Amino acid sequence: MKRPRIAITGPRRGAFGPRFLVARAIRYYGGVPIQLGPGDERRLPRYDGVVVTGGHDIDPVLYAAEPEVKPRYDTARDALETAVIDDALHRGLPLLGICRGAQLLNVRCGGNLFQDLRSRRKLTSHRRTILPLKTLCVDAGSHLARLLGAQHARINSLHNQAINQLGEGLVVSARDLDQITQAVEAPGRRFVMGVQWHPEFLLFLPRQRRLFKALVSAARELG
Template identity: 70%
Template sequence: MAERDLNRAPTIAVTGPSRGAFGPRFLVACAIRWYGGKPLQLRPGDPWRQHRYDGVVITGGHDIDPVLYTAEPEVVPKYDPERDALEAAIIDDALAHRLPLLGICRGAQLLNARRGGNLYQELRSRRHKTSHRRTVLPLKTLDIVPHSRLADLLGTERAQINSLHNQAINQLGQQLQVSGRDLDGIIQAIEDPDHPFLLGVQWHPEFLLPIRRQRRLFQALIEAASKRV
């Protein structure tokens, strides 16, 4: 077994679209650097297999193609097939090698799909206690499952989160557990308790970095990745 390089910062792959999304990816990179990691930005078309990385962040963005969870489109499509292909491959690689992985919004949804789960393609009809308004501000209440990894990380049973999604997890993928829901019961966080670090959150913690408990998601990812260096 190779000795760990204690002087090497863990490299974290950060995925995203070919164009745009500069703000979210910049903030994710800032959080990674904050806790001693090195972000590696990967886009569709990049030779990602040539890179070495110790953890992964799948960022938010457009809806994933429902073909990835064997469903027909129920809404006006706004998909990014090249990004879907890249991120599906990186998630599969991370799962195969048990790399620490944080899925954000779309990233959580795609993680669930790669484990065999599916999605609600629209949420407006399922929201009765919460607003459908999209906002980066922490205006939505998150109920956290006690004794979950998420509960340990955030250190609370309730937290305030933002909301930028119009789809969400329906049926869970294999070996995944719900660790958080909003007040309408819509899944807001998933995790695999048997994995070194596998967490998907429906909100965008990168927009909430001034809140310490939100930064802990990135801190825990870096700590798990550091054990692989």
Template identity: 70%
Template structure:
């Protein structure tokens, strides 16, 4: 049987590092990465799972909010990834949203975001770092807890926005020490997970790699078997 294919969405240009590392994690577990960019005819592509990578903040119009800050938006990417997420939700494809990907997944399910986090932080730093310097508190009996094999671990932080109200069917399964949402999942699905940190920068850690392994396992179980 052919290998499962994992679509990796991202911007038209740049983000080489995160894309490359996600692709490495996908190959690690025996799947084939497929890079998908704005302008691609994604409806003609065939894939078995999706990773929506991090990047620029999403336009607040996507969760019916007025802009409170004015970062750089990427409307073409927003449109592509919103369509890919909606398709995955409608067809049951396994999906992992990373950072902005988790935020957009939440928005597509009707949730909203905090547009800035500095004022919400008391115990944690607002400094961005790829190093695992922040503490993740994981909800017991969640899919994430089973993957992490612990109720807390260390994560990195590369975001200035985060999930406020979880969308329909999504459960908050991870928070940092300030209570800021770090992970969401849909317990009714084999694999529908969003994480606010960047596990691709931590693939030296087995517990971080298991996020990608579980995604691909769900994709393999969903694929038709040979008669």
């Protein structure tokens, strides 16, 4: 049986833990993880699916906006992941965007972002944590709901930005208690999903592992 090659994007340095955990999940479900970093966009290797991991904020120039917060951008990584997302969408490859990855997916589809969520949180905490302490409210008819097998779940939160205006072809599939977008998906595609939380830190929860299982399965089906 074919073992699909799954590209895992990240920064030039650091983020070892999240990328290791994503790779572990990919291997567990029969995929072959391929780590990509800035500069690799010049000659992309063969891959059958993509995971765009979390990290620094996306440069607002990519969605024609002025900075509203103190910059923490990684333009080299923006270039890599822009190329990988565009390539995956063009070729119809399965794609999972995590946190920053979900945001950049939305931007590449023509959407934009809230640059600072602090003023928009009324019912949820500002605290960042890898523990599943926040409530996810899932749209009953979504692909995400079918994967999770529930309309509510517990998630973690490490972000200070989030999706504002949706990109073309995407729909919101989950929100938190403050109605901040927590997941998007593309109904017309085999598997394109962005989640605002970090499922790689929640691999001890079976329903969180299903996101990676679904990605690898979709990549394998492409043959």
